[in-house]
Amino acid sequence: PLKPAGALQSLWQDLEPGVVHLWRLCWSRVDLPLDWLSEDERAYAQQSQSARRRREFCTCRAAWRAVLARYYQPQACVPQSVALARTATGKPFLQNGYVRFNTSHTRDWAVLAVTGPTSAIGCDVEHLDRRIRDPLGLARRLGLDTFQAPAPDTLATLSQQLLLTWSEREAVAKALDVSLARIPATPQCSVVRVPVLTGQVLASIAVAPAQPVKRIEAFALDTLTP
Numbered sequence: 001p002l003k004p005a006g007a008l009q010s011l012w013q014d015l016e017p018g019v020v021h022l023w024r025l026c027w028s029r030v031d032l033p034l035d036w037l038s039e040d041e042r043a044y045a046q047q048s049q050s051a052r053r054r055r056e057f058c059t060c061r062a063a064w065r066a067v068l069a070r071y072y073q074p075q076a077c078v079p080q081s082v083a084l085a086r087t088a089t090g091k092p093f094l095q096n097g098y099v100r101f102n103t104s105h106t107r108d109w110a111v112l113a114v115t116g117p118t119s120a121i122g123c124d125v126e127h128l129d130r131r132i133r134d135p136l137g138l139a140r141r142l143g144l145d146t147f148q149a150p151a152p153d154t155l156a157t158l159s160q161q162l163l164l165t166w167s168e169r170e171a172v173a174k175a176l177d178v179s180l181a182r183i184p185a186t187p188q189c190s191v192v193r194v195p196v197l198t199g200q201v202l203a204s205i206a207v208a209p210a211q212p213v214k215r216i217e218a219f220a221l222d223t224l225t226p
Contacts, residue, residue, distance in 0.1 A: 018212055021113070021218075023218075023219045024203075025110045036066060062079065068099070071099045082094070098117060099117060109201050120177070122171045122173065122175030125167075128202055135162050167203075170204070171204040187208070190212065191204060
């Protein structure tokens with residue numbers, strides 16, 4: 001559980017090169033205060049016609065603000081004080097540059113990956129039971145021309161293989177802050193897979209420039225204390 005800001009030291013001190021913190025959240029299970037969000041975020045949420053999408057946005061954004069507040073130095077701050085901005089392509093970042101981060105969602109699950117200020121990071125999270133409607137079409141989009149028409153009883157296996165490849169490509173694209181079509185032939189990223197929910201949900205994390213990922217600390221935000 002996250003405790004009041006003054007009770008914790010900044011987690012920034014633990015993010016030496018090659019270390020990644022991965023925070024998981026089942027957003028449908030928690031309720032967080034709207035005043036953790038900025039005015040712009042609250043206004044944006046009100047524009048959504050879907051109550052589910054609105055709750056997902058508000059809960060995840062409040063949770064990520066609460067987490068990122070732990071990385072300020074020399075000590076943590078309150079969620080409302082986290083200064084967020086976006087690149088020209090829409091990738092969020094901390095204006096103070098203490099850490100780099102990226103987020104991803106799948107159904108009721110969301111993840112936040114955080115690393116030190118000298119590395120770019122991207123992440124993607126997927127349910128492993130997701131089925132690809134057109135696996136051969138996706139294989140062509142991914143540049144995997146060696147895929148042949150699969151037998152019907154192997155479709156599920158091929159679908160999962162493609163899903164994992166897609167997830168890694170998504171993470172790389174987000175780390176480099178480019179579209180999937182603009183990923184370089186040799187993207188110079190380190191990519192790792194991390195179980196979010198064993199056997200059910202998996203996260204792909206890409207770090208650039210390429211360097212060994214020495215350690216991943218995983219945190220479960222199953223409870224949050226306002």
